Amino acid sequence: MDPSIRKIAFTLNGQKVSAQVESHINLVDLLRRFNLDGARESCGQGLCGCCTVLVDGVAVSGCLTLAQLVDGKSLTTVEGLDASGALSVVQQAFIDEGAFQCGFCTPGFVLMTHQLLETNADPDEHEIRDYLAGNLCRCAAYPEIIRAVKTAGDRMRAIST
Template structure:
């Protein structure tokens, strides 16, 4: 039987009817038309479907939509504010960390969770945190550099 859930999505309240077994990934992409959250492996092994739930990075392909009832969900579409990209998005562009781009929303949201938890991560800490995110194009070097740069830009912005 369908259930009506309500949650905050990128700063706005949304209400949507979902099946008890419906995945958050499918609700975001198909019912709410937010296709920035990517479907890739579908089994929790690539990180492409990462979103933030109450500030934590979660895999939306392994999360039931009913689990986010009453919670705060952020997708890649929710990061830019007033037409200005988030600092992590800027850093990915500055460091040339994007090739085909398919994995990038997942990396950026994972980086967002990392920098909230640990504002000054070392390169090793970054690599450890993003180990669940796979990229078939970049070789990771520029992605790690971009996350480091974002942490520096955030610190500079706080001065």
Template sequence: MELLLTVNGTVWEVSARPTARLIDVLRDQMGLSGTKEGCGEGECGACTVIVDGKAVNSCVMLAVQALGKEVLTVEGLAASGELDTLQQKFVEQGAVQCGFCTPGMLMSAKALLMANPLPSDQDIRTALAGNLCRCTGYKNIVAAVRAASGQETVAMEVPSEKEELLADLAVPGLAPAKLDEGGE
């Protein structure tokens, strides 16, 4: 079937099977091979692109689902020829090794910063939870996203949910429960 898709601001007319995934159309029809496929089941995030401002896995989305929407891929980040701040910070912070996860990481991070310009480190890690990297241990990636948000120092950690739960909140009527499995 014929599809009109808007990718990186350009309208493309492509011919694809109805069950073609967005990633297939991007890579095979448009030659936008920056979007990578690492698992094919929406677990590794290498295929992440932004659709209407939200990060999505293009390997578990059909091309037809993107009809009428704005798709942004890694190739669209430096469309003017100059690296986006986020890309620049990935370079400076040593956030790139083999680089196969990088486009997806960038797009998840971009979507985060579009919605939340000053994310905490926990926000960053949550936003990148669906992007696996086997090389870096994530530290430099988190640092790069933080730096791209203009926060050069370690952001204040919000207490984790667990700490929040264990804190002695005064809630009328509900006693906190502590599980104690006995001593050693």
């Protein structure tokens, strides 16, 4: 058997799954095999954030992550956020604030915003900019993205109090 191919098992948006994986493929390639298109390889260098995936609850660049390394881990992709059928607070805030244009980068921004608000429930503009600076939006919906993060934070805090 080819030693570069391994069977890995992991949790994908709450479901236990497994796959035969070649050593060279990355996490975005792997997700494509499960028909998940939300993480997308764009710059290919971890700089644009279009390929953001949460691995064990931590955001990583899917294009720089070898797929075999997620063996035993738990992955959340943008498709996992509305598993209940309802949009997440962050997703709804992005719609309400018009925080995207072409939408290609949006899943990455949405996932990073979830991460930010998990660690910092009420970020100021400076903190929002710093945290999301590793995600690029060529349509430059940046002012709207900042507003969406604030709106999402406000709504999440309102729910939790």
